[in-house]
Amino acid sequence: MKKDILICGVGGQGTVLASKIIAASAMEAGDLVHSAETIGMAQRGGPVTSHVRIGEEAYSPLIPFGSADMILSFEPAEAVRNLRYLKPDGIVIVNSVPVKPVTESLMPTGYDGTEMIAYLKKKCTCIVVDGEALCRPFGSSRYFNIAILGVAAASGRLGIAKEIILREIERRVPAKYLEANKAAFQAGAEIGAQYEVK
Amino acid sequence: MKEYVMGNGAIAYGALKAGVNLVSGYPGTPSSEIVETVAKAKPEGVHVEWSVNEKAAMEVAAAAAYSGARTLVTMKQVGLNVASDPLMSLAYVGVKGGMVVVSADDPGPISSQTEQDTRRFAEFARIPVFDPSSPEEAYEMIQDAYECSEKYATPVLFRPTTRVDHAYAAIDRPEKFEPNRVSGFIKNSKKWVIFPRLSFANHAMIEKRNVEIGEEFSSYRFNTVEGGNSKKAVVASGISYAYAKEFLEDYPDVKLIRIGTPYPFPESFVKKALEGVTEVLSLEELSPYNEEQIARLCGRNGIVLTIRGKLTGDVPASGELSTNLIAGILRKYLELPGEASEIDVSDAPELPVRPPVLCAGCPHRASFYAVKKAMKGRNCYFCGDIGCYTLGNAMPLDMCDTCLCMGAGITMAQGFTWMDKEGIGFAFVGDSTFFASGMTGVVNAVYNNANMILCVLDNSTTAMTGHQPHPGTGRNMMGDIVEKVDIASVLTGIGVSKVVTVDPLNLNEAMGAVRMCADLPGVKAIIFKSPCVAISKPVGKCHITGGCLNCGKCIKEIGCPGLIRVNGRVTIDPNLCTGCGLCSQICPVDAIQEVTQ
Numbered sequence: 041m042k043k044d045i046l047i048c049g050v051g052g053q054g055t056v057l058a059s060k061i062i063a064a065s066a067m068e069a070g071d072l073v074h075s076a077e078t079i080g081m082a083q084r085g086g087p088v089t090s091h092v093r094i095g096e097e098a099y100s101p102l103i104p105f106g107s108a109d110m111i112l113s114f115e116p117a118e119a120v121r122n123l124r125y126l127k128p129d130g131i132v133i134v135n136s137v138p139v140k141p142v143t144e145s146l147m148p149t150g151y152d153g154t155e156m157i158a159y160l161k162k163k164c165t166c167i168v169v170d171g172e173a174l175c176r177p178f179g180s181s182r183y184f185n186i187a188i189l190g191v192a193a194a195s196g197r198l199g200i201a202k203e204i205i206l207r208e209i210e211r212r213v214p215a216k217y218l219e220a221n222k223a224a225f226q227a228g229a230e231i232g233a234q235y236e237v238k
Numbered sequence: 239m240k241e242y243v244m245g246n247g248a249i250a251y252g253a254l255k256a257g258v259n260l261v262s263g264y265p266g267t268p269s270s271e272i273v274e275t276v277a278k279a280k281p282e283g284v285h286v287e288w289s290v291n292e293k294a295a296m297e298v299a300a301a302a303a304y305s306g307a308r309t310l311v312t313m314k315q316v317g318l319n320v321a322s323d324p325l326m327s328l329a330y331v332g333v334k335g336g337m338v339v340v341s342a343d344d345p346g347p348i349s350s351q352t353e354q355d356t357r358r359f360a361e362f363a364r365i366p367v368f369d370p371s372s373p374e375e376a377y378e379m380i381q382d383a384y385e386c387s388e389k390y391a392t393p394v395l396f397r398p399t400t401r402v403d404h405a406y407a408a409i410d411r412p413e414k415f416e417p418n419r420v421s422g423f424i425k426n427s428k429k430w431v432i433f434p435r436l437s438f439a440n441h442a443m444i445e446k447r448n449v450e451i452g453e454e455f456s457s458y459r460f461n462t463v464e465g466g467n468s469k470k471a472v473v474a475s476g477i478s479y480a481y482a483k484e485f486l487e488d489y490p491d492v493k494l495i496r497i498g499t500p501y502p503f504p505e506s507f508v509k510k511a512l513e514g515v516t517e518v519l520s521l522e523e524l525s526p527y528n529e530e531q532i533a534r535l536c537g538r539n540g541i542v543l544t545i546r547g548k549l550t551g552d553v554p555a556s557g558e559l560s561t562n563l564i565a566g567i568l569r570k571y572l573e574l575p576g577e578a579s580e581i582d583v584s585d586a587p588e589l590p591v592r593p594p595v596l597c598a599g600c601p602h603r604a605s606f607y608a609v610k611k612a613m614k615g616r617n618c619y620f621c622g623d624i625g626c627y628t629l630g631n632a633m634p635l636d637m638c639d640t641c642l643c644m645g646a647g648i649t650m651a652q653g654f655t656w657m658d659k660e661g662i663g664f665a666f667v668g669d670s671t672f673f674a675s676g677m678t679g680v681v682n683a684v685y686n687n688a689n690m691i692l693c694v695l696d697n698s699t700t701a702m703t704g705h706q707p708h709p710g711t712g713r714n715m716m717g718d719i720v721e722k723v724d725i726a727s728v729l730t731g732i733g734v735s736k737v738v739t740v741d742p743l744n745l746n747e748a749m750g751a752v753r754m755c756a757d758l759p760g761v762k763a764i765i766f767k768s769p770c771v772a773i774s775k776p777v778g779k780c781h782i783t784g785g786c787l788n789c790g791k792c793i794k795e796i797g798c799p800g801l802i803r804v805n806g807r808v809t810i811d812p813n814l815c816t817g818c819g820l821c822s823q824i825c826p827v828d829a830i831q832e833v834t835q
Contacts, residue, residue, distance in 0.1 A: 073242070073406075074372075074406065077404055077406070085799060087592050097484075099372070099483045099487075100477070100480040100483075100484045101405035103561075104485075104562055120587065121589050126581055140590070141593075143797075144802065145801060146793065148803070156587060159586060163581055181813070
């Protein structure tokens with residue numbers, strides 16, 4: 041299998057864990073995996089991306105433009121920022137909840153994400169997920185990184201079985217938070233199933 | 239066993255597999271995870287340390303290498319500048335056990351001051367350098383680097399770049415590592431004491447030896463030629479090789495020459511690889527190193543060849559390369575039709591800018607604000623330094639007039655006030671940077687009768703690079719609990735006339751200390767002590783009461799990301815607020831309350 045998956049968001053949203061779970065699941069499924077993370081100064085409130093490359097053909101840790109099969113975006117504008125990476129027939133799964141830039145209160149721009157979502161819908165196949173509504177039953181938006189994996193897995197476009205991903209989640213999430221994370225994954229999967237490609 | 243690790247982890251495992259006995263370094267992105275991986279895997283008998291700075295790390299490792307141990311020293315590229323004094327001399331003296339110095343370059347630069355190229359340093363110091371293009375290769379290559387170092391009794395440089403350091407791959411590594419047996423130091427002052435006569439003799443030996451190493455490198459396994467016999471060839475190294483290889487998969491006729499050992503340049507190999515080639519394009523980041531080496535090689539051998547790269551403007555002179563940039567450059571060079579199919583985003587709405595900022599609740603914000611308020615209207619020089627607190631330059635704090643290199647703020651504050659005796663020189667330095675290269679600057683100030691105020695922003699960690707311990711934290715990388723080096727005692731010992739410690743989150747107290755110090759002569763120091771919020775438990779949360787006038791003073795004065803406007807009203811984001819209470823001390827009508835948890 042050859043798949044390029046780009047995960048993006050804003051520093052602190054938990055994108056790294058999502059990328060690690062995808063990479064580990066693909067390896068568990070027997071594939072060769074490479075990935076790359078944003079680390080350093082950019083982490084502090086800046087845009088972050090993880091590139092996950094599954095398959096023999098990937099030499100570079102970074103996905104070329106026009107090559108990602110899937111973009112998992114934790115934030116509307118970040119999906120647009122990284123849209124050039126998407127294959128023209130790729131899919132974007134995006135959280136509709138905006139993260140305003142930290143400078144927004146000082147220099148208001150009125151950014152609220154709606155323009156970004158409208159643009160994405162015009163440009164590509166996308167599944168828009170209301171992260172706030174999705175995570176509400178679990179009491180924190182921190183579960184979004186696991187929930188979005190549920191959406192991706194159940195959409196059938198990730199190419200990795202749900203069970204394998206669930207096993208990786210069990211392996212990596214502390215016991216205290218495991219039940220809530222599994223429920224978040226399941227809630228995401230229910231959304232993903234509505235868009236399932238067979 | 240297979241483990242999915244970061245490039246830096248692969249480098250650490252490679253060194254451990256080579257039987258490394260001692261590992262030292264100083265944190266710096268993108269190199270920090272190497273020492274951390276070793277400390278985590280720590281086999282019995284291996285010494286691992288965060289040294290106080292790169293120079294110390296180099297010297298600790300040098301002595302171990304004199305003793306026949308295999309050693310690893312790690313740093314980022316600007317760290318190599320700090321360690322260059324011992325390295326330059328060590329290149330003449332040589333070593334006994336294998337010594338590999340990892341200097342991680344940062345094209346972009348993504349989180350560094352410079353776009354310097356460690357390959358140039360290797361050529362300058364006349365020592366070999368290895369340039370890996372992937373984590374898997376780094377794992378293999380560093381083991382070769384130890385062989386090379388021991389065979390030629392020389393320190394060897396190993397130069398990964400950010401994209402190799404921070405890439406992840408599965409490494410097949412042994413479950414257990416065995417350190418080498420250390421033969422011990424054999425005294426011989428003719429060998430280990432550097433004198434002009436020794437340097438003269440060894441210089442000649444080194445130049446002769448480097449020709450030999452270049453010859454040996456010419457058959458090295460990571461200097462390779464792939465593709466067909468095209469007249470137009472491509473030379474690449476490091477991550478640029480990975481980018482080029484991926485693009486050229488679809489064009490198997492193009493000759494791709496990869497250079498894994500930039501110095502001593504593998505001349506015979508390159509000469510042979512260039513047979514039948516009329517034009518060559520050099521793909522490399524940072525400086526046109528390979529490009530210039532090829533030009534020299536052609537000049538010396540009367541080879542007629544068009545050489546393209548950075549010097550001809552075909553490759554950008556600065557910034558990092560990428561698969562996309564290289565694809566574009568190669569399409570043009572090889573005159574290939576068409577473009578990659580991608581979504582046209584030229585009509586995308588304007589994207590929000592997300593500059594890095596100090597975290598919500600960061601005590602540095604409070605320290606800067608206290609100095610700013612206390613010194614309002616006075617003639618001050620605010621000298622910054624390297625660390626999270628460089629972000630104090632951003633609006634609305636705007637408290638960083640200069641930032642040059644590690645520790646420079648302390649000495650620069652002195653220089654400014656020598657030229658403007660009415661001015662008040664402030665230096666802001668973090669605790670880790672203070673130990674790394676701040677202390678000598680304080681001695682300079684005391685000795686030369688300077689007038690300055692040193693502000694040590696002590697958050698008890700090395701925050702920017704990922705929270706490494708340092709001499710003030712009471713922990714080391716061997717897992718020992720050690721005596722904390724007390725910054726106040728150090729300053730008092732040096733002879734700083736006034737040393738006060740304050741909690742920056744107590745605004746009045748902090749401002750009082752600043753005012754007092756500003757009116758005293760000589761060298762004064764304020765230690766702003768409060769832990770980094772990224773690794774301490776929040777004390778509570780702030781919330782806004784009914785009395786809020788919505789004046790927005792809190793937002794405009796301190797720019798904390800936890801203070802936002804929701805539907806026009808000033809609001810506290812409960813997901814970000816740590817309850818530091820700085821905003822509550824600024825509110826003109828006491829409408830912000832701290833609630834402890």
